[in-house]
Amino acid sequence: MDKELENGSPGVKVGRVMTQVFVLIFLLQGVRSTTSLNNLNVTKPGQKQSPPVTLRKVGHNQVVVDNGIIQVSFSSPAGLITGIKYNGFNNVLNDQIENRGLVGEKFNIVNQTSEHVEISFSRTWNISQHTSGAPLNVDKRYIIRSGVSGVYMYAVLERLKGWPDVNMDQTRIVFKLNTTKFDYMAISDGRQKIMPSATDRDIKTGRASPLAYKEAVHLINPQNHILKGQVDDKYMYSMENKDNKVHGWISADQRVGFWMITPSDEFRSCGPIKQDLTSHVGPTILSMFTSVHYAGVDINTIYKSKEPWRKMFGPVFVYLNSASSRNLLWTDAKRQMVSEVQSWPYDFVKSVDYPLHHQRGIVKGRIFVMERYNKSETNLFGKFAFVGLALPGEAGSWQTENKGYQFWTRADKVGMFTIANVRPGKYSLYAWVSGFIGDYKYERDITITPGRVIDVGRIVYEPPRNGPTLWEIGEPDRTAAEFYIPDPDPTLLTKLYLNYSNPQDRFRQYGLWDRYSVLYPRKDLIFTTRVSDFKKDWFYAHVNRKAGNGTYKATTWQIKFNLKAVIQTRIYTLRIALAAATTTDLVVWVNQANSKPLFITGLIGRDNAIARHGIHGLYKLYNIDVHGKLLRVGNNTIFLTHGRNSDSFSGVMYDYLRLEGPSGV
Ligand SMILES: *[C@@H]1O[C@H](CO)[C@@H](O)[C@H](O)[C@H]1NC(C)=O
Numbered sequence: 001m002d003k004e005l006e007n008g009s010p011g012v013k014v015g016r017v018m019t020q021v022f023v024l025i026f027l028l029q030g031v032r033s034t035t036s037l038n039n040l041n042v043t044k045p046g047q048k049q050s051p052p053v054t055l056r057k058v059g060h061n062q063v064v065v066d067n068g069i070i071q072v073s074f075s076s077p078a079g080l081i082t083g084i085k086y087n088g089f090n091n092v093l094n095d096q097i098e099n100r101g102l103v104g105e106k107f108n109i110v111n112q113t114s115e116h117v118e119i120s121f122s123r124t125w126n127i128s129q130h131t132s133g134a135p136l137n138v139d140k141r142y143i144i145r146s147g148v149s150g151v152y153m154y155a156v157l158e159r160l161k162g163w164p165d166v167n168m169d170q171t172r173i174v175f176k177l178n179t180t181k182f183d184y185m186a187i188s189d190g191r192q193k194i195m196p197s198a199t200d201r202d203i204k205t206g207r208a209s210p211l212a213y214k215e216a217v218h219l220i221n222p223q224n225h226i227l228k229g230q231v232d233d234k235y236m237y238s239m240e241n242k243d244n245k246v247h248g249w250i251s252a253d254q255r256v257g258f259w260m261i262t263p264s265d266e267f268r269s270c271g272p273i274k275q276d277l278t279s280h281v282g283p284t285i286l287s288m289f290t291s292v293h294y295a296g297v298d299i300n301t302i303y304k305s306k307e308p309w310r311k312m313f314g315p316v317f318v319y320l321n322s323a324s325s326r327n328l329l330w331t332d333a334k335r336q337m338v339s340e341v342q343s344w345p346y347d348f349v350k351s352v353d354y355p356l357h358h359q360r361g362i363v364k365g366r367i368f369v370m371e372r373y374n375k376s377e378t379n380l381f382g383k384f385a386f387v388g389l390a391l392p393g394e395a396g397s398w399q400t401e402n403k404g405y406q407f408w409t410r411a412d413k414v415g416m417f418t419i420a421n422v423r424p425g426k427y428s429l430y431a432w433v434s435g436f437i438g439d440y441k442y443e444r445d446i447t448i449t450p451g452r453v454i455d456v457g458r459i460v461y462e463p464p465r466n467g468p469t470l471w472e473i474g475e476p477d478r479t480a481a482e483f484y485i486p487d488p489d490p491t492l493l494t495k496l497y498l499n500y501s502n503p504q505d506r507f508r509q510y511g512l513w514d515r516y517s518v519l520y521p522r523k524d525l526i527f528t529t530r531v532s533d534f535k536k537d538w539f540y541a542h543v544n545r546k547a548g549n550g551t552y553k554a555t556t557w558q559i560k561f562n563l564k565a566v567i568q569t570r571i572y573t574l575r576i577a578l579a580a581a582t583t584t585d586l587v588v589w590v591n592q593a594n595s596k597p598l599f600i601t602g603l604i605g606r607d608n609a610i611a612r613h614g615i616h617g618l619y620k621l622y623n624i625d626v627h628g629k630l631l632r633v634g635n636n637t638i639f640l641t642h643g644r645n646s647d648s649f650s651g652v653m654y655d656y657l658r659l660e661g662p663s664g665v
Pocket residue numbers: 088089090091093094095096177178179180181
């Protein structure tokens with residue numbers, strides 16, 4: 001089981017109810033099949049030449065749906081996919097997988113024509129049966145269409161008022177594929193490779209040796225020698241929600257691809273830049289709906305007794321293809337992804353929980369940014385702003401919002417935006433703009449009704465700002481990617497991320513946090529404004545230093561800056577934007593380290609983004625008053641101590657720092 005913060009301070013988990021919901025792992029029943037066509041050229045649904053979709057019940061506990069391209073077997077009424085027969089594979093799935101997850105108790109045919117079969121496996125929770133699983137009503141649905149090489153799947157989860165509290169850390173779909181056949185993983189154009197097998201990760205047999213946490217291993221003696229010496233860790237393959245639209249596996253041997261296609265983000269949690277797992281060794285392929293990865297306990301994952309809740313996850317599309325090369329398989333998977341995105345919302349889903357296109361609404365407008373201290377003093381376009389709708393809340397609350405639907409878009413270069421296909425409901429309108437600190441929220445909540453188009457017109461984001469910039473470090477973009485990302489330890493690298501055509505992926509290497517101790521063996525980082533360059537001189541993560549015997553010591557960084565004049569009676573403002581924080585307590589001093597601190601964050605952060613090679617976790621902005629009498633004409637120093645002296649993964653990643661003079665100066 002994935003545990004948040006397995007490397008963090010012990011005790012985090014104490015007293016928490018852990019229930020993993022909707023873990024669907026699939027088990028083979030050895031189905032005899034009818035003929036299947038080896039058909040890559042997927043035809044449009046409903047075209048005359050496609051064979052009909054058929055549904056058969058086999059014995060008491062199996063349902064088989066076949067469209068002549070794929071044949072899918074389901075355990076019934078549990079509703080787990082037990083086999084997918086395709087293109088010469090009797091089963092593309094692993095045949096030795098235990099049966100976990102939410103199981104149905106009732107099978108039902110929702111819709112059956114020669115072109116379309118939708119089936120349901122459901123379970124109704126009863127308050128009198130406290131012991132049987134999570135307090136949830138579950139309806140798992142599968143759709144197989146004529147001429148379509150794959151399966152659509154979704155689930156509706158529901159809790160009624162008065163049901164016991166439950167903590168759902170993760171909601172996801174899992175497939176395990178045939179271990180001997182699927183050996184190549186592709187999650188983006190630049191992130192694809194031959195993968196180790198699950199056996200290669202085995203520490204007991206000496207194939208691998210352990211690293212700092214259990215998900216990461218050093219491959220000592222893998223079956224495929226080209227992987228020898230590399231690191232494997234599923235968190236290396238994480239992706240932001242907005243980019244996570246297609247990923248999967250290839251069997252080069254059988255010339256088959258197996259892909260998870262997610263045409264919309266609306267049912268995922270925590271907004272477009274939330275990161276989550278994709279595919280990893282197993283061969284495993286995931287569709288993560290909600291999780292605490294890269295966010296931690298700051299996400300609201302507790303479903304309270306008094307809080308009724310109902311949500312549809314999906315549909316996602318499991319797509320299978322066949323072609324003569326990996327490149328063709330990946331290219332075809334991307335093409336299919338684009339086609340699914342364009343078809344969203346699907347017109348063939350038969351669920352009261354799935355509004356069709358005409359039942360959804362639109363919000364549009366144009367966003368500007370008003371920066372009082374920008375040179376021209378006029379409103380700037382909210383260039384490429386992220387604009388989105390999520391449950392009503394505070395500005396920025398979308399990043400920990402886990403229970404509703406979210407709808408996001410990017411504005412164009414002049415700030416125009418349209419959020420289409422919004423489900424009816426009540427939302428707040430949120431935004432943030434790269435290049436500016438802070439979060440925008442529209443003053444009124446927005447209620448979407450079917451077919452409604454709401455034009456909010458001109459909206460203006462005024463980022464926090466008290467005075468002119470005296471100095472700044474980094475770029476306000478909610479990541480630490482612009483700072484210095486070190487080379488990995490040469491004995492612990494992953495070749496995939498040595499490809500310098502993809503410099504944006506350098507941070508995904510294992511163990512970069514420990515490079516701080518190598519680069520700064522005795523003295524901590526000192527950054528001198530106007531002299532130092534944040535791209536080279538600002539380490540991407542403020543972490544502890546190795547102190548021998550497996551212990552780590554707190555570190556203090558310094559920002560040195562020169563002021564030509566100081567107004568002793570006025571207030572200056574220090575802005576510290578964090579891209580991530582893990583069990584840290586950031587302490588800030590001005591000019592006198594170890595005197596009374598200017599500011600203390602208190603214990604913050606559970607996002608674990610440093611250990612999991614995310615270049616950001618949750619965004620946090622601190623606005624700190626600095627009284628002029630603390631500053632002096634000439635040289636000044638700000639000291640930043642990451643003050644929990646615990647382990648290698650606690651610390652912060654800064655997004656951006658700025659000192660502002662007093663207003664009107
Ligand atoms: C993988 O597929 C091959 C060929 O279809 C089959 O012989 C083997 O049993 C499968 N292995 C697993 C683990 O499913």
